[in-house]
Amino acid sequence: MLSTTALAGIAVAAPGAGGVTPGPCTSNRLSAHPDQADRFIQCSNNVAYIMDCPEGLDFSPQQQVCDWPSSAGSAPDGLKVTAVRAGLRLLPLQVTGLAARAEYDGTVYAGTVRFTTAGGALLCEAATDITGTARCDSKPGLLAPVGSLLLGYRAEFTPGPAATGVLPRTGSGTVSAL
Secondary structure, eight states, X not given: OEEEEEETTEEEEEESSOOOOOSOOOTTOEEEOSSOTTEEEEEETXXXXXXXXXXTOEXXXXXXXXXXXXXXXXXXXXXXXXXXXXXXXXXXXXXXXXXXXXXXXXXXXXXXXXXXETTSOEEEEEEOOXXXXXXXXXXXXXXXXXXXXXXOEEEEEEEOTTSTTOOOEEEEEOEEEO
């Protein structure tokens, strides 16, 4: 589901909640997302859409494509957020085993992970442990559409203050019925 937000006279459409667009939005223009290396902003008919790169890739403003982090110029090269398969219980409605790990070449990063549905609805948030892994379960409530939960989830890692120069990253995981 796309939500639209007006920002300084610019319409911004993004999966789930919000996003920001620097400068004017003109047709056929791609620009880097200001907060996440693995996202970019695509302008179409003066509307900015926040788009995701495929998992493991970052947006390269110079090349105007999603590329490997080392080629895209994001830092640190190769930081990856790996999410695992979670389970969906129908009675009571619950997503269990949400987990994601942030690491690069054996180095783990402290921070928080925000778990959302593929459509952007918040499931839960958790801090990473000493292994760089965040885990939580979610009770989305009876009004949550089961179909949207089965589309998978996003794990958005935000580094802690000690991770200087590390940009937020996103991974995705699957959800299967238990």
